[in-house]
Amino acid sequence: MSIFEQVESEVRSYCRSFPVVFNQARGAELTTEEGRTYIDFLAGAGTLNYGHNHPELREALIEYISSEGITHGLDMMSSAKARFLESFQQYILKPRDMDDFRVMFTGPTGTNAVEAAMKLARKVKGRPTIAAFTNGFHGCSAGALAATGNQHHRGGMGTSLNDVFRLPFDGYLGEGVDTTEYFEKLLEDPSSGLDHPAAVIVETVQGEGGLNAANAQWLRNLEAVCRRHDMLLIVDDIQAGCGRTGHFFSFEEAGIKPDIVTLSKSLSAYGLPFAAVTYRGELDIWTPGEHNGTFRGNNLAFVTAAKAFELFWSDNEFAEEVQQKARHMRAGLEKLIRNHGPSTLKLKGRGLMSGIECPDGDLASDVIREAFDNGLVIETSGAHDQVVKCLVPLTITQAQIDFGLNVLDQAFAKAVAAREKKAS
Ligand SMILES: *Cc1c(COP(=O)(O)O)cnc(C)c1O
Numbered sequence: 001m002s003i004f005e006q007v008e009s010e011v012r013s014y015c016r017s018f019p020v021v022f023n024q025a026r027g028a029e030l031t032t033e034e035g036r037t038y039i040d041f042l043a044g045a046g047t048l049n050y051g052h053n054h055p056e057l058r059e060a061l062i063e064y065i066s067s068e069g070i071t072h073g074l075d076m077m078s079s080a081k082a083r084f085l086e087s088f089q090q091y092i093l094k095p096r097d098m099d100d101f102r103v104m105f106t107g108p109t110g111t112n113a114v115e116a117a118m119k120l121a122r123k124v125k126g127r128p129t130i131a132a133f134t135n136g137f138h139g140c141s142a143g144a145l146a147a148t149g150n151q152h153h154r155g156g157m158g159t160s161l162n163d164v165f166r167l168p169f170d171g172y173l174g175e176g177v178d179t180t181e182y183f184e185k186l187l188e189d190p191s192s193g194l195d196h197p198a199a200v201i202v203e204t205v206q207g208e209g210g211l212n213a214a215n216a217q218w219l220r221n222l223e224a225v226c227r228r229h230d231m232l233l234i235v236d237d238i239q240a241g242c243g244r245t246g247h248f249f250s251f252e253e254a255g256i257k258p259d260i261v262t263l264s265k266s267l268s269a270y271g272l273p274f275a276a277v278t279y280r281g282e283l284d285i286w287t288p289g290e291h292n293g294t295f296r297g298n299n300l301a302f303v304t305a306a307k308a309f310e311l312f313w314s315d316n317e318f319a320e321e322v323q324q325k326a327r328h329m330r331a332g333l334e335k336l337i338r339n340h341g342p343s344t345l346k347l348k349g350r351g352l353m354s355g356i357e358c359p360d361g362d363l364a365s366d367v368i369r370e371a372f373d374n375g376l377v378i379e380t381s382g383a384h385d386q387v388v389k390c391l392v393p394l395t396i397t398q399a400q401i402d403f404g405l406n407v408l409d410q411a412f413a414k415a416v417a418a419r420e421k422k423a424s
Contacts, residue, residue, distance in 0.1 A: 014045070017368065018377055025052030028396040030377055041378040041404050043393045046207065046239045046353075049266035050308055051393035057270050060307040061300060069303070073295035075105060084302035091309040092248055093278070098257075100281040107293040108273035108301075110238040110264035111139025114201070116291045117260045117277050118143050121199035121232045124283050128162075129197040131183070131231070133169040135209030135383060138201060138236055147201050149209065150383075165197060169206065170218040180221040187229045199232035199260070200225075204250040204350075207239035210357065210382025211349035211389060216254035223256040232259040232283070238275075242266035243394050245351030246323040248313055259283060267301070269308030274301035322394050325401065326351045329390060332405040340412040348387055355389040356412075357382070363415055364388050370411035376404050 004015065024031040028051055030038045043049065050057065065071070070078040085103060093101050106116040118130050132138070132147035139145065140153055146161035148154060154161060168179040186192040204219060206212040214222075226233040235258040240250035242265065247253060249261065260283065264275035273295075312318040330347065333356055337345040346357040358364040361384040368378050368388060381389045388408070392401065 014042075014379070017379060018372060027051040027054075028393045028400045036375075038372075038375050038377045039400050039404050039407075041376055041390050041392050043391050044271050045265070045379075046244065046391050047265045047268075047271045049242050049244060049394045050269050050312065051395040052271070054270070054308075054395065056311055057304045057307050060303055061270065064300070064303045070299050073108070073298050075296040078297075078299055078302070080299045080302040080306075081297055084306045087306040087309040088278075091313040096249065096252065098278075101278045102281050102284045104277045104279070104284075104286070104291075105296040106275050106277060106291065108264075108275055108295050108298055109139070110262065110275055111141045111144040112293065113238065113262040113264050113275035113277050114138045114144035114147065114236060115141060117234050117236075117262050117279075118147065118199070118201065119291060120277070120279065120283060120286065121234060121260065122163075124232065124285060125198035125230070127196055127198040129165050129195045130163065130234075131165045131167050131197040131200040133167050133202055133206075134172050135169055135206050135212060136201070136203060136236075137206065137208035138203075165194060167200075169202075169209075169212055170214040171212060178218065178221060180218060180225050183222075184225050184229070187225070196229070197231050199234050201234040201236055203236050203240060204254070205240045205245060205353050207353065207389075207391075208381050210387045211353060211355050213348070213350040213353075214254075219251065219254040219256050223258075226259075234258060234260040234262065236262045238262050238264045240353060242269075243312065243319065243322055244353050246326055247319055250350075268298065268305050270301070270304035272298055272301040272304065274298045274305065318394075322352055325394070325396065325398065326354065328398060329392070329401055329405075330354050332401065333390070336405065336409050336412060339409065340416050345412075349389075352390075352392055352394055355381075355387050356408075357387045359386070361385040363419060366415035366418065367408065367411045370414050371407050374407045374410065376407040376411075378404070378408075 020032040022030050023033045028040045030040050069080060106112040122128055135149050136147060138147040145154060145157055146164040167183055173179060186194040204214050223233055235251050237250050241263050251258060260279040262277050268274035333347055333354060337347060344359050348355050348357050364380045364386050368380055371378050379389055381387050
């Protein structure tokens with residue numbers, strides 16, 4: 001029995017899909033203790049948009065540590081934090097016409113950023129209800145979990161999860177149904193039974209929920225409903241942000257401007273725990289320490305994040321590269337669908353947050369198991385774990401994408417054949 005089975009809690013999760021011990025990693029490659037190398041189509045669940053151990057980020061980090069830079073995470077002023085804020089303002093906020101946005105550092109996990117965003121919205125509007133969507137995932141601490149749809153996670157709470165109103169996401173009721181119209185109807189009807197929400201929290205592409213991508217027009221409609229009915233728009237960009245869909249923020253393509261944005265996962269650019277909330281300055285009504293925490297600012301993450309803004313976001317080159325790779329990836333996935341189930345398999349997602357929906361979770365799970373045996377680290381998502389999800393580092397090479405697509409092609413062939421044999 002391994003040390004993990006002996007000592008680590010049953011709550012361990014991702015490791016169960018990949019029963020090997022990883023030891024080293026570089027770019028889009030992971031290497032085990034035995035020296036076997038895998039291509040990484042999971043990227044630390046989207047925390048490694050710039051790949052493992054990016055040489056220039058690593059260099060900046062080593063230099064910072066060697067020069068005895070501040071490493072604790074208490075929210076004191078440090079030069080690393082100053083550089084992060086300057087860099088975020090210069091490369092991210094200003095070019096996107098978000099000059100007036102403030103940055104709030106929360107505890108270092110995504111769920112804590114969501115807690116802070118929801119607290120702030122409630123405080124600003126003086127109303128408890130937040131509207132969230134079917135299949136949304138916003139984290140596993142109580143406040144954020146109330147907004148999360150997943151029953152498996154919700155069930156872990158053991159108490160009631162309150163003050164969230166659930167709405168159907170884009171496409172939930174089928175094509176051609178604009179679910180924002182339903183929302184607006186409820187808001188306009190004084191007898192609908194809906195308590196006026198303080199805010200709406202939404203992912204533009206639902207990562208854990210199965211790569212459901214909201215249509216740009218639907219997002220604009222949602223923004224308009226928020227404006228007409230005095231509700232704040234929170235975009236949870238923890239997974240879809242930091243370049244994943246081809247722009248720094250996932251909502252840029254739709255041309256909307258949320259009031260509050262949560263960021264985490266790839267924000268540190270190096271897989272380090274780090275989260276932040278950014279919002280319109282006039283919403284900044286917190287009193288000092290009102291949302292507090294001991295680790296509100298990981299200095300090591302400040303260093304790598306600031307460096308990444310400078311390296312990847314000082315012009316459009318990287319974004320265009322991501323868009324080009326995404327087209328290549330999605331064309332490859334489409335071909336795979338034509339080969340193995342044009343009527344049963346479905347392309348999902350947007351940008352480098354794309355994948356294939358299978359008719360059920362069993363097929364998807366057979367595919368990822370077979371893919372892992374052939375050198376590919378990849379996971380599923382969705383209500384039934386039915387979506388094979390390609391969450392590659394954005395810095396992945398085309399050859400590595402092709403390797404992964406090829407492994408998936410063979411994995412689908414084998415899994416579909418096994419299923420047909422069983423059925424006959
Ligand atoms: C992962 C995720 C979270 C939660 O982040 P944690 O760091 O796991 O707490 C919240 N929202 C979205 C959209 C996520 O993908």
